[in-house]
Amino acid sequence: MNEHDNNGQSLKDKLSAKMSHINGWGVDADPKNDPTYPMRRRTGSLGNAPNWERPPQQPGYRHILHSNERPDVTRVFGTSAPAAGLSGMIRRCAFKYSEGRFAHWLLLLAADRVNMVEGFANDVRHGKGCHYLTDKGIKAQWKYDRKTVVTKAAVGAAVVGLLAGICLRRHIHIRPEKRHFLGLLDKHSKLQRFIHDYKKMMQP
Amino acid sequence: MLAMNYRGPGRVRASHKPMPEILHPQDAIVRVTRSCICGSDLHLYHGNVPDTRVGTTFGHEFTGVVEEIGSEVRNLKVGDQVLVPFNIACGRCVFCQQGLYGNCHESNPEATAVGGIFGYSHTAGGYDGGQAEYVRVPYADVGPTVIPAGMDLDDAVLLTDVVPTGYQAAEMGGIQVGDTVVVFGAGPVGIMAAKSAWLFGAGRVIVIDQLDYRLEFVQRYAQCEVYNFDSIEDPVLFIKKITDHLGADVCIDAVGAEAAGSAMQTITGRKMLLQAGSATALQWAINSVKKGGVVSIVGVYGPTGNMIPIGNVLNKGITIRANQTSVKRLLPRLIEHVQNGVLNPKELITHRIPLQDVSDAYRIFSDKLDGCIKPLLIT
Numbered sequence: 014m015n016e017h018d019n020n021g022q023s024l025k026d027k028l029s030a031k032m033s034h035i036n037g038w039g040v041d042a043d044p045k046n047d048p049t050y051p052m053r054r055r056t057g058s059l060g061n062a063p064n065w066e067r068p069p070q071q072p073g074y075r076h077i078l079h080s081n082e083r084p085d086v087t088r089v090f091g092t093s094a095p096a097a098g099l100s101g102m103i104r105r106c107a108f109k110y111s112e113g114r115f116a117h118w119l120l121l122l123a124a125d126r127v128n129m130v131e132g133f134a135n136d137v138r139h140g141k142g143c144h145y146l147t148d149k150g151i152k153a154q155w156k157y158d159r160k161t162v163v164t165k166a167a168v169g170a171a172v173v174g175l176l177a178g179i180c181l182r183r184h185i186h187i188r189p190e191k192r193h194f195l196g197l198l199d200k201h202s203k204l205q206r207f208i209h210d211y212k213k214m215m216q217p
Numbered sequence: 218m219l220a221m222n223y224r225g226p227g228r229v230r231a232s233h234k235p236m237p238e239i240l241h242p243q244d245a246i247v248r249v250t251r252s253c254i255c256g257s258d259l260h261l262y263h264g265n266v267p268d269t270r271v272g273t274t275f276g277h278e279f280t281g282v283v284e285e286i287g288s289e290v291r292n293l294k295v296g297d298q299v300l301v302p303f304n305i306a307c308g309r310c311v312f313c314q315q316g317l318y319g320n321c322h323e324s325n326p327e328a329t330a331v332g333g334i335f336g337y338s339h340t341a342g343g344y345d346g347g348q349a350e351y352v353r354v355p356y357a358d359v360g361p362t363v364i365p366a367g368m369d370l371d372d373a374v375l376l377t378d379v380v381p382t383g384y385q386a387a388e389m390g391g392i393q394v395g396d397t398v399v400v401f402g403a404g405p406v407g408i409m410a411a412k413s414a415w416l417f418g419a420g421r422v423i424v425i426d427q428l429d430y431r432l433e434f435v436q437r438y439a440q441c442e443v444y445n446f447d448s449i450e451d452p453v454l455f456i457k458k459i460t461d462h463l464g465a466d467v468c469i470d471a472v473g474a475e476a477a478g479s480a481m482q483t484i485t486g487r488k489m490l491l492q493a494g495s496a497t498a499l500q501w502a503i504n505s506v507k508k509g510g511v512v513s514i515v516g517v518y519g520p521t522g523n524m525i526p527i528g529n530v531l532n533k534g535i536t537i538r539a540n541q542t543s544v545k546r547l548l549p550r551l552i553e554h555v556q557n558g559v560l561n562p563k564e565l566i567t568h569r570i571p572l573q574d575v576s577d578a579y580r581i582f583s584d585k586l587d588g589c590i591k592p593l594l595i596t
Contacts, residue, residue: 067323
């Protein structure tokens with residue numbers, strides 16, 4: 014009999030008196046029928062209550078978001094990127110829902126995307142916006158997979174060109190009063206100046 | 218100090234961050250000597266794991282030298298060379314006491330379903346990871362293990378996740394002598410799962426993947442049968458045909474959320490994020506295992522839900538076993554295997570890239586460029 018069987022047997026002995034009012038309690042109990050072993054090593058002394066001696070609490074826990082499925086913050090936690098800004102507000106909202114709710118995870122994913130924009134804006138503010146392509150590992154991709162880089166660049170250029178063409182065409186052919194109505198016209202906008210110059214240039 | 222810095226999906230860089238500090242009496246500060254990029258880091262890199270915040274440092278596979286210890290640390294001393302399991306475990310909670318170090322209840326405030334993991338988003342506790350020059354290691358008396366004298370650091374760093382995860386995948390399969398085992402995925406974990414399946418007495422080991430260079434590697438490294446699913450119209454039917462139309466005794470999902478092979482799964486799971494990743498490998502595993510067989514899952518999925526044929530699990534009487542790896546529980550046995558030459562994990566490392574080029578390292582690994590199997594970051 015191994016340690017596993019011993020634990021099962023001792024627990025059975027402990028409980029048999031307590032459960033004696035149930036006819037047949039434990040007659041088919043088989044400690045070997047445990048698909049969780051050895052992932053989970055039960056010992057008779059353990060219950061499910063969180064009654065272990067908890068380690069000391071890491072300071073600064075009051076600002077840490079925690080799952081509402083647990084009573085408090087764990088005794089240690091990470092401090093890599095505290096929730097802040099708009100994404101932080103969304104994250105705080107997400108933690109009002111339990112882990113079993115889609116709202117919890119979808120709000121966190123939404124916060125991640127907002128956080129990405131916040132991060133990029135921060136990069137631009139600190140003059141690191143130009144790192145965008147190097148952050149994507151463009152150097153390695155150019156070295157080992159030039160075809161993909163060229164294809165992506167060509168598709169990107171085509172899409173940008175197409176959109177620019179559509180915008181320009183739209184703005185040139187819409188009557189000025191209609192453009193104004195649509196809110197597309199700003200007296201001081203560069204676009205308006207550009208259209209004006211373009212029209213002037215095209216006049217015979 | 219220099220550290221990997223996540224900037225958004227598909228974008229990372231090496232940048233300077235403040236040095237980590239002792240924040241708890243059971244913490245240690247470790248100077249990193251080796252760190253790897255794991256396949257599951259790519260889920261973070263692609264923005265698929267909720268609560269992955271800009272500015273976080275990834276990395277849950279690392280070795281290092283203890284630089285500083287908290288006032289309550291007893292088992293480590295400054296200068297010790299340690300390998301650090303990817304799980305952060307208190308060693309005291311009801312789960313740690315049962316050997317479930319991957320399910321610690323005192324290391325992750327943000328989610329109860331998963332224990333704390335180094336550098337794996339705030340969903341796994343918000344800890345900075347080891348793809349940096351220095352890292353804070355909580356509960357330093359529990360996880361970190363002094364590297365035995367003479368052990369190669371490249372072997373040691375793979376004992377923090379890849380080797381134990383592959384081994385536990387085989388262990389959870391409950392492999393009996395002579396069993397046929399199918400491993401989906403020839404990434405580092407799949408390779409180790411195939412290798413470990415033999416240690417449990419498998420009679421036949423089959424690996425399925427899409428990349429020929431990885432299949433060639435695993436065929437040589439783990440002496441197994443390999444098949445490229447791109448050249449097979451229906452992988453499930455194919456496995457049935459090569460197993461007397463009964464199916465495999467054990468199927469291992471060593472792929473997880475970014476599996477290829479099904480347009481429906483890819484679009485809904487990876488592109489639109491309507492499910493917690495693409496569950497193609499798991500779907501194949503459930504459908505190609507024998508009735509009454511075992512499906513072992515070590516591939517990582519997100520926390521929401523996936524499209525899998527759960528009806529077939531019932532109808533076929535399949536046992537599904539899955540867990541984050543309990544590295545600490547397995548380490549003594551695996552260190553023995555490495556020291557005896559039964560396992561030689563360092564052969565998996567194909568790329569050594571300086572930490573400052575981390576953005577290129579992620580691109581190479583993510584896009585499977587230059588025959589990459591396992592990239593190691595040098596600090």
